[in-house]
Amino acid sequence: MKSNHRNILFTFDYELFLGARSGTVEKCLIEPTNLLIDLFDKYSIKSTIFFVDTTYLIRLEQEQSEACKKDLEAIKKQLRTLIQNGHYVFPHIHPHWMDAKYDSTINEWSLNDYSKYRFHHTSEKDRGVLFGESIRLLEEIIKPINSNYKINGYRAGGWSLQPFEDFLPYFKKYNISNEFSVVPGFKNLSEAQYFDFTDCPKKDIYNFDINPVIEQDNGSFREFTISTLEITSALKLKSKVWGKYLWKTGQRSIGKGSGLVIKDESVTNKKSDFLGSKNKEMISVELLTKVKLPYYKRFIDNSAYMHFISHPKMLSYHNIKTLESFLKHVSNRFVLSTDFAQLK
Secondary structure (H helix, E strand, O other): OOOEEEEEEEEEEEOOOOOOOOOOHHHHHHHHHHHHHHHHHHOOOOOOEEEEEHHHHHHHHHHOOHHHHHHHHHHHHHHHHHHHOOOEEEEEEOHHHHHOEEEOOOOEEEOOOOOOOOHHHOOHHHHHHHHHHHHHHHHHHHOOOOOOOOOOEEEEHHHOOOOHHHOHHHHHHOOOOEEOOOOOOOEEEOOOOEEEOOOOOOOOEEEEOOOOOOOOOOOOEEEEOOOEEEOOHHHHHHHHHHHHHHHHOOOOOOOOOOOOOOOOHHHOOOHHHHOEOOOEEEOOHHHOOOOOHHHHHHHHHOOOEEEEEEOHHHOOHHHHHHHHHHHHHHHHHEEEEOOHHHOO
């Protein structure tokens, strides 16, 4: 009989690849997300969160080719399905989409210019446009399905939430009160991608006001930190061997594209500042393999809170299968809460 309670947040960055080649909507978004929808339905998992790369949707509207129109409609249809199935959809802004180049011959995009990858590197005017258009697009998609839906959550592109003063006016204007970017202990101090969460509160959930790593008891915003897993030398070796096996047997991600490659001389000699955290990795569906499954089970067996950050574009069929094994484990052992709005 289940007697223990567990809080698990399943969150996904719903986006294409953000480098030289974006990949396609069908393979990076539609197909893997449909697999997730089916799996969550099977285990009665509701209230997962999809952070939609709204800057990409803005570019789809602007391009107006028939292929882009078709892609936008496919995305809208899937996001409405997510809302109908009891999940959340919130904005996720990658400003360097402003400079993306569209290749109509393959219906893909190139995002080689990452000078605006950080929200901080855009003008105040552009910030207002990006946030305003992001909220408009999501409202147009969601409101016909749920007129009372509140777009009150956000995750920063590339975790680059600092300085928070850049975001504060828009959080206030659009009533965004829930934030999901902080990874305790991680930092990246490159010019293109910048965050430092090494001094955040040692809590899973906390309130803040003007600085996301300083707790304020009555702060206006709630931070839901992303969980991390300790990676021992033994686990790293086992994962490397298993990863090679999966690669050689063709068990790779469904989405195909090129991720962002940041060549930043300012961090060449400061690797510890650039890599995030040496002995930990974020808990994620795309990192969940047969080798790591026992460690994920052990984590939730010993912790009341577990926050996944994942990307549909990175998922393989092996990841989906292993996630199902994890869901079987937690469903049989615990009473689950997966709705962030119910957590305190």
